[in-house]
Structure formats: structure tokens, C-alpha cells
Amino acid sequence: MSRSETLVLKRRVGSAASASLGLAAYEATGGLAGLRRALAMSPAEVVAEIKQSGLTGRGGAGFPTGTKLEFVGSQTRCPKYLVCNAAAGEPGTGKDRLLLEHDPWAVLEGMLIAAYAVGAKEGYAYLRGEYEPVYDLWDRLLGVAEQAHLLGHGILGSTFSFRLQVVRGRGLYIAGEELALIASLEMQRPTSRPRPPYPAQSGLFGQPTSVHSVETLANLPVILADGAPAWRRLGTPEGPGTRLLTLSGDVCRPGIYELALGSASLRELIDDLGGGVTGGRAVKAVQPGDGSSALLGAGALDCPLTAGAIREAGSPLGTGAVLVYAAPRSALDIVTGLLDFYAEESCGRCMPCRLGVLRMRDTLQRLNAGQGSPEEVKRLAEIGQSCLGRMSVP
Amino acid sequence: MAAAQRGFSWQAYVGLAGQEPSVALGEVFRLLGRVQDTFGSVPRCVVVDVARRAGMSEARLYGALTAYPGSRLLREA
Numbered sequence: 001m002s003r004s005e006t007l008v009l010k011r012r013v014g015s016a017a018s019a020s021l022g023l024a025a026y027e028a029t030g031g032l033a034g035l036r037r038a039l040a041m042s043p044a045e046v047v048a049e050i051k052q053s054g055l056t057g058r059g060g061a062g063f064p065t066g067t068k069l070e071f072v073g074s075q076t077r078c079p080k081y082l083v084c085n086a087a088a089g090e091p092g093t094g095k096d097r098l099l100l101e102h103d104p105w106a107v108l109e110g111m112l113i114a115a116y117a118v119g120a121k122e123g124y125a126y127l128r129g130e131y132e133p134v135y136d137l138w139d140r141l142l143g144v145a146e147q148a149h150l151l152g153h154g155i156l157g158s159t160f161s162f163r164l165q166v167v168r169g170r171g172l173y174i175a176g177e178e179l180a181l182i183a184s185l186e187m188q189r190p191t192s193r194p195r196p197p198y199p200a201q202s203g204l205f206g207q208p209t210s211v212h213s214v215e216t217l218a219n220l221p222v223i224l225a226d227g228a229p230a231w232r233r234l235g236t237p238e239g240p241g242t243r244l245l246t247l248s249g250d251v252c253r254p255g256i257y258e259l260a261l262g263s264a265s266l267r268e269l270i271d272d273l274g275g276g277v278t279g280g281r282a283v284k285a286v287q288p289g290d291g292s293s294a295l296l297g298a299g300a301l302d303c304p305l306t307a308g309a310i311r312e313a314g315s316p317l318g319t320g321a322v323l324v325y326a327a328p329r330s331a332l333d334i335v336t337g338l339l340d341f342y343a344e345e346s347c348g349r350c351m352p353c354r355l356g357v358l359r360m361r362d363t364l365q366r367l368n369a370g371q372g373s374p375e376e377v378k379r380l381a382e383i384g385q386s387c388l389g390r391m392s393v394p
Numbered sequence: 395m396a397a398a399q400r401g402f403s404w405q406a407y408v409g410l411a412g413q414e415p416s417v418a419l420g421e422v423f424r425l426l427g428r429v430q431d432t433f434g435s436v437p438r439c440v441v442v443d444v445a446r447r448a449g450m451s452e453a454r455l456y457g458a459l460t461a462y463p464g465s466r467l468l469r470e471a
Binding site: 124129165167168169170171172184185186187188189190191204205347 | 419420422423424427431448450455457458461462463464465
């Protein structure tokens with residue numbers, strides 16, 4: 001095997017610290033060092049450290065996390081809220097569950113660091129409805145954390161207080177989008193809305209809100225414990241750090257692999273870590289981001305795994321859910337299947353998504369059944385073009 | 395089938411909701427989730443009660459609840 005994983009976020013997965021909710025085991029493996037260091041600094045210094053690390057959001061949009069924290073931190077209105085988005089339900093993604101289940105303390109520590117940095121005293125962790133065992137685990141975790149003075153008043157003997165609530169979603173894909181998630185917590189009908197105002201200005205209950213994905217938050221303890229320069233050593237200067245890549249589809253060993261950004265190409269991920277394509281077939285197409293990212297042909301396989309290089313190849317790295325499709329699969333089938341999902345899960349608020357996706361799926365179904373015409377193919381391209389960039393959830 | 399037959403009891407619901415007479419807005423989603431986890435579904439009487447306590451209309455609450463494929467609502471009781 002020419003490539004192996006770089007274990008940073010996954011370093012506790014499968015270890016004694018992850019098997020139980022042992023806080024002592026977590027501390028023994030370097031846990032809480034980041035939070036302790038953060039609490040000794042001023043919130044602005046913590047934000048500066050995260051900015052210096054160059055960490056970008058791992059949820060899909062890839063926005064710089066430090067800047068996002070700064071927006072909320074600079075708001076003078078109180079209360080402010082911190083929300084952990086653990087509701088991402090993109091087709092093919094599974095990394096959140098791995099972290100929430102196998103390294104929950106690191107996610108909690110990340111939330112505390114982010115809350116301290118922005119000055120939030122209350123926070124919500126919004127779990128996907130399907131994560132029932134994870135929800136039970138987090139319920140117990142909150143109890144243990146309160147006893148250990150990790151939640152509530154005076155965290156670890158400081159003046160910082162934080163209250164966390166764990167909320168379980170109800171199987172709705174759109175709730176993974178930050179504005180729909182906020183609407184869901186407010187008991188509004190969960191739909192997205194146009195931006196601005198951004199959640200940093202007017203989020204949960206109209207207050208400044210910082211929303212981060214699980215993987216982003218899990219990176220914060222590492223950055224604060226080792227310092228930004230040490231964390232930057234992994235990955236590339238433009239995209240530092242590691243990414244959790246959920247490899248699935250026609251591969252021999254699907255799973256969640258952690259790689260330093262830019263350390264391997266898509267081909268190396270599929271062949272070396274994923275054990276190659278099942279049945280030794282040729283790769284036909286790859287979705288490097290998730291179900292919503294563009295299909296890349298076999299020509300893009302040698303593209304290094306960095307957000308920039310993948311974007312240049314024509315697709316976002318998104319949530320890092322790599323879906324592999326091998327030779328006999330029909331591209332029509334793949335796209336129809338995905339559109340089925342998006343048509344079903346559309347929140348119905350904006351026209352291109354509500355109607356455009358439905359029409360594209362219907363047209364593809366007709367093409368699949370051999371009832372298409374050249375005009376229909378042309379129409380399909382037109383609909384696709386007119387939807388592009390006009391949906392409120394891209 | 396009445397809600398009571400599905401294991402719902404008003405007392406158990408009040409226990410879940412806490413003794414507070416009002417429901418803070420951020421608590422509504424969580425509370426209804428816990429009601430469903432405990433009783434298997436959300437009976438109508440709970441929706442009526444929660445809407446009143448949270449100061450929102452029943453229609454708005456139903457509008458939000460029915461957006462979730464995982465919502466289980468009971469018409470009776």
C-alpha cells in the first residue's frame with residue numbers, strides 16, 4: 001500500500017477513550033488541552049489563532065472558520081448562539097457519525113472553544129434523526145460533562161459558562177442547511193431563506209449565531225492544543241489540515257478515510273485505501289464532494305485531493321463524500337437516482353429547486369425509457385442552466 | 395385509536411414538559427421530539443397544549459411538524 005491515512009481527527013477512533021464516555025481516558029490522550037489553552041487566552045486571541053490556522057468549514061461551503069467566528073464575535077448584541085450542525089444528510093456522507101460516536105468529547109471540546117471565541121453562552125447540537133444511538137450517547141455525555149464542570153457555570157474553573165442542548169432532527173434532508181436548521185430549532189417550517197442577513201447577524205431567534213459542522217469543530221481542539229503553525233504543517237498552504245473522506249460506491253473497501261489535503265489523488269484514495277473498484281472494473285465517474293457535486297470523468301482521477309484542484313476539475317470537494325461509479329453503470333441511472341432524492345427532499349420554497357429538479361428528473365426518466373427526443377435533451381440542458389446558481393440552497 | 399391506548403398519559407407528558415407553565419420557543423422542537431420518542435407519536439392534545447403555551451397558532455405548529463417525514467401525529471385525543 002503506497003498511501004496510508006494521516007490520523008488526526010480519527011486518532012481516538014477505536015481506542016479505549018472512544019469505547020466508553022471516559023473523560024479521564026480522553027484527557028490522557030491529550031484531550032482538553034486545547035480548551036485549557038483557549039480559556040487562558042482572550043476570545044479575540046482564540047479567533048486570531050483559528051484564523052491563522054487557515055481552517056475552512058468542512059460542511060460543504062468551505063468558508064474560512066476564523067472569519068466566520070470573527071463575524072459573530074464582533075457582534076455586540078447578546079445573547080449569541082452556537083449551533084453544531086450534525087444534521088448533514090448529503091448522499092454518501094458518514095463522517096459526522098464517526099466523530100459523534102467515537103470521539104464525542106473532541107466535538108464537545110470544539111463546541112466549547114468556538115462558543116468561548118464568539119462569546120456564546122448557549123448552544124445547540126442538532127443531530128440527524130437517524131442517529132438514534134448517537135442521541136442516547138450524547139444524552140449521557142451531557143450528564144457526565146456537567147458533573148465534570150465542562151458545561152454549566154464556571155467551566156474548568158474559569159468565568160466562562162455554556163449551556164448545551166442536544167436536539168434530534170426528524171429525518172429531513174433540508175434541516176442540514178444552516179438556515180433551515182435554525183428555522184427548525186425555532187419551530188418554524190424548516191425551509192431556507194435568501195441571504196443576507198447571514199446567521200452571524202441574525203440567526204437563531206434573530207440573534208447572532210455561529211453554525212459549524214461536526215468535522216470543523218473537531219479540528220478546533222487540535223489547533224488550539226498544538227498551535228496553528230503546527231496544525232498547518234499538514235495539508236497544503238492553501239488548504240491546510242486533514243479531511244475525512246467518506247468513500248463509497250463501487251469500491252472494495254468503502255469507509256471513512258482521513259487524508260492530509262493534497263497528499264493523495266482521487267486514484268490513490270480509491271486504489272490504495274479503498275482497495276480498488278469492485279470486480280476490477282474501470283472507474284466511470286466520481287463524485288468527489290457528495291451527491292450534489294458534479295460527476296467527474298475518469299480523466300480527473302489523478303487530480304490531487306485539495307479543494308482548489310478538485311474545483312478546477314469542475315466539482316466542489318463539499319462534504320468530502322467520494323462516490324465511485326464503475327463501468328457498466330449508466331450515467332442516466334446515476335443522475336436520475338440522485339434527482340429522485342433531491343425532488344423528494346426539496347423544501348419547496350424556491351422555484352428552480354421545486355420545479356426544475358422535478359422536470360429534469362421526469363425528462364431523464366423518459367430518456368431512460370427510450371422515449372426521448374433531441375428537443376428534450378436540449379430542454380434538459382436549458383433547465384439545468386437556468387437552475388444553476390439560482391437556488392437558495394445550491 | 396385513542397392516544398391513551400398508545401401509552402400516552404397526560405401526567406407523563408407534564409413530566410416531560412417540566413413544571414413550567416410556559417414553553418420557551420427553543421424548547422418546543424425538543425419537547426415534541428421527546429414526546430414522540432416516549433409515546434411513539436404526538437397526540438393532538440399535546441399539539442394544542444404546546445401551541446397555547448408557546449404562544450403560536452395550532453396551524454403554524456402543524457405546518458412546521460408536517461414538514462418532517464419522521465413526524466408521527468395522532469388525530470384523536
